[in-house]
Amino acid sequence: MYRYFFQPAPLGPLLAAELAVRAEPTLGFAHYLRGLQQAGRGLDAAAARSLEHALALGLPGDSFVRNAARRLAIVGYRAGEPARVRAAIAVLDRPTQPAIDRLVAQDWQERLAFDAAH
DSSP: OHHHHSOOTTSOHHHHHHHHHHHOTTOHHHHHHHHHHHHHTTOHHHHHHHHHHHHHHOOSSHHHHHHHHHHHHHHHHHTTOHHHHHHHHHHHTSTTSOHHHHHHHHHHHHHHHHHHHO
16 A cells, blocks of 8 residues: 555556555455546546445445445446446445435436436
8 A cells, every 4th residue: 555655756556556456455445546546547447346346345434435436336337337337326325325425326327227218
C-alpha cells in the first residue's frame, strides 16, 4: 500500500495498485484502488471486476463502499455487463444507505429496464 500512495516517479498509480493487489490479494482496499485506476484509464471491464471483488472482500468504511458501488455501476454499464450493474444496485439500495444512494440505485435500475425494453 505504501507504494500506491508514495511511489517513486517512474512507478505509476496503476502499477502501484497492481503491486498492492499482488502483495495483499485478500485486501479489498487494494482491489478498490486498482479498480479506480483502471476506471480512470477506460479499462471498464477490468475495473468492474476489481470493484466487484473489492466489495466482496470488504472495504474500510461506508464511504468507500458507496463510492465503489457507484463506480461499479458506471464501469459495469460501459462494459456491457448488466449483472455487475445489478450488483452495484444491490449495494446502493440497501436500507442503511442514504436516500441519495437509493435514488441512484433506482436510476440505474430504470436504465437497465429501458435498455432491456429497447
